[in-house]
Amino acid sequence: MGIFVLGYYGFLIIASVILAYVGWRKWFLMVFALTLVSFVLGIVGGAPALRFVAIFAIVLAVAAMVSFAFKEFLVQIVRPNIAKELRTAPLTASFGMFVIFTYAIGGIFAPLIAPYGQAEVIAGAFAPADSDMLLGADQLGRDVFSRIIYGARNTVGLALIATIGAFVLGALAGLLAAVKGGWFDTFMGRVADVIMSIPSLIFALLMLSILGTSSWVIVVVVAIIYSPRVFRLTRAVAGNIVVMDYIEAAKLRGEGDWYLIRREILPNSTAPLIAEFGLEFCFVFLLIAGLSFLGLGLQPPIADWGSMVRENATLISFGDITPLIPAAAIALLTVSVNFVVDWMLHRSSGLKEN
Amino acid sequence: MTKRDEDLIRRIAQGARTGQISRRDFMNYSAAAGLTVAGATSLWTKQAKAAPSAGGTFRWGIHDGNTGDTHDPGTYVTRTMIFLAHTHRSYLTMINGDGSLGPDLADSWEANETASEWTFEINANASFHSGRPVTGNDVVASFNHHRGDDSTSAAKALLSDVVDITADGNTVTFTLSGGNADLPWLMTDYHFAICPANDDGTIDWRSGDGSGPYQIDTGEFGVQFSLTRHDGWHGEGAWFDNVDIIVLNDPNARQTALVTGDVDAVSQVDVKTMALLERDPNIQVFNVPSAGAITLPMHCDTAPFDNVDVRNALKLSINRDEIIEKILYGAGTKGNDFHHSPAQPYWPDDIPQRDYDPDQARSLLKKAGAEGLTVSLSTADSVSAGAVDMAVLYAEHAKEAGINIEVVREPNDGYYSDVWLKKPFSLVSWGARPTPDVMYTLAYKSDAAWNESRWQNERFNEILLQAKAELDDSLRAEMYREMAMLARDDGGTVIPFFNNFVYGARGNVGTPDALASSWESDGGRAASRWWFTE
Amino acid sequence: MGDLAQLVLKRLGYGLLTLLVVSILIFFAVELLPGDVAEAVLGQGATPETVAAMREQLGLDRPAIIRYVEWLGGAVTGDFGISAVSGDPVMQVIGTRFVNTLFLAAYAAVIAVPFAIVLGIIVALLRNSVFDRVANVATLTSISSPEFFLGYILILFLAVKVPLFPAIASLSGDMSFFQLLERTFLPALTLVLVVTAHMMRMTRASIINLLASPYIEMARLKGVPPWKVIVRHALPNAWAPIINVVALNLAYLITGVVLVEVVFVYPGIGQALVDAVSKRDFPVVQAASLIFAGTFILLNLAADIGAILTNPRLRHPK
Secondary structure, three states: OOHHHHHHHHHHHHHHHHHHHHOOHHHHHHHHHHHHHHHHHHHHHHHHHHHHHHHHHHHHHHHHHHHHHHHHHHHHHOOHHHHHHHHOOOHHHHHHHHHHHHHHHHHHOHHHHOOOOOOOEOOOOOOOOOOOOOOOEOOOOEEHHHHHHHHHHHHHHHHHHHHHHHHHHHHHHHHHHHHHOHHHHHHHHHHHHHHHHOOHHHHHHHHHHHHOOOHHHHHHHHHHHHHHHHHHHHHHHHHHHHOOHHHHHHHHHOOOHHHHHHHHHHHHHHHHHHHHHHHHHHHHHHHHHHHHHOOOOOOOOOOOHHHHHHHOHHHHHHOOOOOHHHHHHHHHHHHHHHHHHHHHHHHHOOOOOO | OOHHHHHHHHHHHHHHHHOOOOHHHHHHHHHHOOOOHHHHHHHHHHHOOOOOOOOOEEEEEEOOOOOOOOOOHHHOOOHHHHHHHHHHOEOOEEEOOOOOEEEOOEEEEEEOOOOOEEEEEEOOOOEOOOOOEOOHHHHHHHHHOOOOOOOOOOOHHHHOOEEEEEEEOOEEEEEEOOOOOOHHHHOOOOOOOEOOEOOOOOEOOOOOOOOOOEEEEEEEOOOEEEEEEOOOOOOOOOOOOEEEEEEOOOHHHHHHHHHHOOOOEEOOOOHHHHHHHHOOOOEEEEEEEEEEEEEEEEOOOOOOOOOHHHHHHHHHOOOHHHHHHHOOOOOEEEOOOOOOOOOOOOOOOOOOOOOOOHHHHHHHHHHHOOOOOEEEEEEOOOOOOOHHHHHHHHHHHHHHOOOEEEEEEOOOOOHHHHOOOOOOEEOEEEOOOOOHHHHHHHHOOOOOOOOOOOOOOHHHHHHHHHHHHOOOHHHHHHHHHHHHHHHHHHOOEEEEEEEEEEEEEEOOEEOOOOOOOOOHHHHOOHHHHOEEOO | OHHHHHHHHHHHHHHHHHHHHHHHHHHHHHHHOOOOHHHHHHHHHOOHHHHHHHHHHHOOOOOHHHHHHHHHHHHHOOOOOEOOOOOOEHHHHHHHHHHHHHHHHHHHHHHHHHHHHHHHHHHHHOOOOHHHHHHHHHHHHHOOOOHHHHHHHHHHHHHHHOOOOOOOOOOOOOOOHHHHHHHOHHHHHHHHHHHHHHHHHHHHHHHHHHOOOHHHHHHHHOOOOHHHHHHHHHHHHHHHHHHHHHHHHHHHHHHOOHHHHHHHOOOOHHHHHHHHHHHOOHHHHHHHHHHHHHHHHHHHHHHHHHHHHHOHHHHOOO
């Protein structure tokens, strides 16, 4: 038994005892459960399995500490009323905010942060990582780290604009349709049906083949493809609200459509919309990656994460992790965005529990 | 391992295959040649007792198929249909594994003195799957399918100098408007599959009947085909009892199907994973030089490419070695800007290789007054694996020479109808053609429909016609050398490499020593040339 | 319930209208695409003469409007024409493929829908717990990589490293039902992973959204146990958005699975449609698009009816 294993169990047992003594029941249960599981794991998997658990726990702990520090930092620098809200944020949400913040900085200052250009060929194909290239080189010998940073700018920027476009279009149409009802509702419903009933890849294939593949065309086409989904959701949620008594009351007061939308319906339907935003954002990423499957994505040599996954995807079958790096970048952002979304959802639902 | 050792290993492998040496001797020789015991054992099991044996169902994954495929030989375009055609239909002639021309349906052929009239004698044993013997009429009808005003065949251009085709029993005569010494080679083109003739002189291509080694039992285009051996086949080989062709368009699907044994062979292996796949002891990877090429034609009648110095500057600013290393992972032969590959006959081996020289490119541009040149290069993912990457890499190389290449990724869809021949600088993939004459006539002759670089060179056109009718091989070789020099120094096409065909099979599949370089999977004829060793 | 029947009829009428509009859009989009079927079929081998000859044979030299009206006339009587590329009847080209697609979609849906909704209810109940976080991270990660990549990873672990399932899902006619289920397990699993997150998160969100409502407060104050609060009181009012998202994902399972088909070599209709677009084979594109559109309209209708049936207020409009 090596020093590592002894230290591992020693740490867990001492931590359990301390937690039990100070009476943090939940934490004690978790740590002690981990201790028991580790006995089994240690017998089955040996030291490597324990090492894996330890690394995982350390990463988790570091992430938690960074998140906590980041939250405190935000609380210190923002205005008091916002700070009060921020204090209620769970650790996961502040982790999400931290990641989004990091990505935003990376994207905005990409040329300053990235050590090399996104097209610059500096090494042999699939050169391993070294102190110069943090994540090694891709199939052409370009620095993967630099391309990930530029990818943050290109992919996230594009996906964000397209998603916002889809939401503005879809939510506005959905709210108006719910409030106005009648022929307008019917008409918008049919328009949405027509767009949605054409499969998105085929729709994109047709539109982009006709209109060309500049970034703006991609943004607009993607926004059009996703707006009916937002429309239907908004329409369904708002439809439930429109029949509520307080809306009837407001109508009887003689309030206009805009007032109803802004003051009564929108505040009461944000939750599902926010939840949807977090996911649609991710779907837009994937659609753009899917476009590059048909040769319609962003123009080379622009780095985008979806295409970076696709270019070397076959390597995964031999256990090569090159395609996992951009995939992980997408996953981390998706998870982070949805952590923040979860917190906002919880807040907007008005639940006081924690 | 030295060259000598490799030769030795090849010889002893050959000995093992033909049963001339015992396993013990084999192991001793192998150790002498520097092989490890494990390596020698696996070589032994691969090669020994490998004399062809009959039986089994050959499951063959092919990399390019489309739901819109048909049995019409005039519109064959996907690899699936081409390889299927080589399996269930026959051609007049075929390219052998060693690159020579051999008989298929035609037993023998001869020309008159000017090579303007050719007669082919059809094998009397040949029969269609329906049982009917193949006659001259079937051949005439099959070729007329590609000729005439209302023909919709993509091979029409290849037969433009054929004036008349007549049949007398089993003898077929082609009359040409000029001499063409390469006509028997042309007969191997994948469009010229022989189908049964109808009474009105048209052909019946819909039924899928043919005179090839296997007949189709069931099939769904773009998905799969099941075939059984045609017992009345006129040729030699066809060891398998049954052949299943499975369309596997996704590179990962092909790779895993081969690794897990869901198929016995695949027609293409992603070069990116070629080296990783080779480590699997149950898998053989074949890496065969071919006459297929990537070309980058520049329109010679369009500025700035109308200046020969600009064209040559662009040819000098591509780093072919790095492209072969990073795009092909070594699976290719360096190109020299003339479309004549070492895998074709008459290849001139004494032409100096053009290499990456940004300084000379710079001075050529200065001479042409085109410093700071910016050009757009159109490409698409579907042209070939790594086509877009290659253009990006080229753009990086050209920066050194002060040339700014903007890479434009065009949609896969419609690339050959909207980009090729229309955009002044594009990236094109050419399949292997049997002879330099076919290639030059198709795409470099001044009035060719596919003169992709719009290159006009009087001398080139003149010797092209002379060489075509020349029956003296050494004179012909001299002419092809001159044409190569003209294309290289005046032409408008950058040819970075001739790509190898990289394909694979399970370890229990036996293959001949020499694999044909005309298509992947042994010239598309794996089904009739390969066998199971166990 | 008479109102409901009337509504269904009305919506079916609208559905036909939608199909008509879709067919017009698709027709003109295909017309606007660069190149036509003659150029696409001949590909690199096209010359002006052969293209002209083929156009004439296919009747492409006539005005677009006339061709559309002719097609529409046939389609109304159930005749979708013949494929411009192969000359076979369109229904023969795509019929079995559509059945294959439906099978795979049903397979995935039978697993994914109950799984996602139950999981959504559990995480709403255990909101903000470790289980909630882990379930969210897991499902979100699974939809964060392109689905073909997800397929590759599943193949690596469940077909190559541990050979539990076949890597390619090609079908043959003589398979038993269980063989079929085994063959198509990996593509179905990929699809389950792709659609679960969306439905689960919507279930969770709509339930949590209702938890602060006065009537839920009331139930809680009365001492109703938390799971009962959610299943009895919150869920019935949360159905509308959930059903909506379920319908969306079911439609996706049928119309959006081209990449999964390619990765697993599954002969579905998605690949046929992409192939047909690349060949400009208008009759096939049109028929496949209309099948997709029809499926989508029916699913949507079902979702709307479901929403009405589960919301008492909508069921009895004032």
